[in-house]
Amino acid sequence: MSSTAQISRDQLSERVRTLRVPLVVAPMFLVSSPKLVVAACKAGAIGSMPTLNAKTPEQLDDWLALVRDELSWQHSAAWPVAPYALNVLMHQSNARLPHDLEAVRKHRPPIVIASVGRPDEVVDIVHEYGGLVLADVGSLKHAKRAADSGVDGLVLLCAGAGGQTGRLNPFAFVEATRRFFSGLIAVAGGITHGRHLAALQRLGADLGYSGTSFIATPESLATDDYKKALLGSDIDDVWDTDAISGIPANVLRATLTSLGLQPETRWVRTAQSNYDWSNIRWRPDLYSAGHGVGEVRAEEGCATIIGRFSEQYKASSLAGSTS
Numbered sequence: 001m002s003s004t005a006q007i008s009r010d011q012l013s014e015r016v017r018t019l020r021v022p023l024v025v026a027p028m029f030l031v032s033s034p035k036l037v038v039a040a041c042k043a044g045a046i047g048s049m050p051t052l053n054a055k056t057p058e059q060l061d062d063w064l065a066l067v068r069d070e071l072s073w074q075h076s077a078a079w080p081v082a083p084y085a086l087n088v089l090m091h092q093s094n095a096r097l098p099h100d101l102e103a104v105r106k107h108r109p110p111i112v113i114a115s116v117g118r119p120d121e122v123v124d125i126v127h128e129y130g131g132l133v134l135a136d137v138g139s140l141k142h143a144k145r146a147a148d149s150g151v152d153g154l155v156l157l158c159a160g161a162g163g164q165t166g167r168l169n170p171f172a173f174v175e176a177t178r179r180f181f182s183g184l185i186a187v188a189g190g191i192t193h194g195r196h197l198a199a200l201q202r203l204g205a206d207l208g209y210s211g212t213s214f215i216a217t218p219e220s221l222a223t224d225d226y227k228k229a230l231l232g233s234d235i236d237d238v239w240d241t242d243a244i245s246g247i248p249a250n251v252l253r254a255t256l257t258s259l260g261l262q263p264e265t266r267w268v269r270t271a272q273s274n275y276d277w278s279n280i281r282w283r284p285d286l287y288s289a290g291h292g293v294g295e296v297r298a299e300e301g302c303a304t305i306i307g308r309f310s311e312q313y314k315a316s317s318l319a320g321s322t323s
């Protein structure tokens with residue numbers, strides 16, 4: 001730990017609100033790596049990763065030590081890099097939850113993103129050391145519940161997001177959430193351009209939350225076949241299905257096909273008897289992507305993509321302020 005002074009949670013929030021590029025490189029199962037986290041934060045955006053990408057609690061411990069050393073992230077007034085976020089699956093199906101919470105206590109990630117489940121337990125732990133908790137939510141009911149748990153921010157999972165997607169329209173969801181929540185708001189779903197970040201801020205949100213844009217990077221853990229599949233895909237190739245986890249997720253059409261499904265048969269909870277879904281799980285050969293997939297044209301480094309977001313954001317913000 002550094003000898004620099006601790007800053008308050010309010011200061012950390014303010015730091016997040018005033019990032020050079022108001023962007024979270026979103027956590028992605030089997031994709032985000034410590035290298036991606038470090039590259040994102042050094043380029044000025046919030047980097048993140050799910051705890052479960054580490055194969056064991058011991059590996060997670062090593063990864064978090066590496067991230068801390070690389071970023072020399074501290075609650076520092078100097079702010080050399082953007083803060084990073086650790087994504088914890090709060091659902092009971094996460095058998096490693098006790099280890100994950102232990103890792104949070106030990107490594108004190110400046111931001112924890114709580115997914116799928118009540119954030120209460122992690123809020124207590126993170127607030128004790130002065131960090132922030134964001135909870136991802138797909139409905140107003142869940143947004144209100146998370147806000148009642150005392151989270152510092154909400155990630156609104158909107159229609160068109162990669163991974164487990166929301167179904168709500170971002171304009172309406174931000175509006176409805178701002179009626180009762182004054183904390184940080186990040187918006188997920190098809191965020192691929194700096195002007196999207198400027199537009200989100202005009203809507204009343206603070207941050208864009210982008211995953212698909214960062215799958216085809218050298219820092220990601222995605223296979224070459226996955227990256228290739230992304231580069232050849234467009235918005236019409238993306239379909240939502242509950243076949244993988246029971247919760248609607250966006251996948252490429254080729255993934256539907258490899259599961260023995262078609263767009264017409266992609267909802268399996270109501271039609272399970274039509275085929276064998278016993279093998280359906282998240283696997284490295286299941287390719288998830290959001291509606292923004294068509295904007296991914298080449299494999300590029302994380303810093304290059306964030307640099308572009310940043311330039312576009314600056315240009316859009318200036319254009320907005322003079323009109």
Ligand SMILES: Cc1cc2nc3c(=O)[nH]c(=O)nc-3n(C[C@H](O)[C@H](O)[C@H](O)COP(=O)(O)O)c2cc1C
Nearest residue numbers: 026027028029115161162163189190210211212290
């Ligand atoms: C391959 C993949 C894996 C994902 N895994 C996770 C995860 O483990 N935890 C999580 O909170 N979100 C996960 N997500 C969702 C992302 O964090 C984020 O919400 C989403 O990528 C944003 O939409 P976009 O892909 O349109 O940018 C995943 C998304 C993708 C594409």
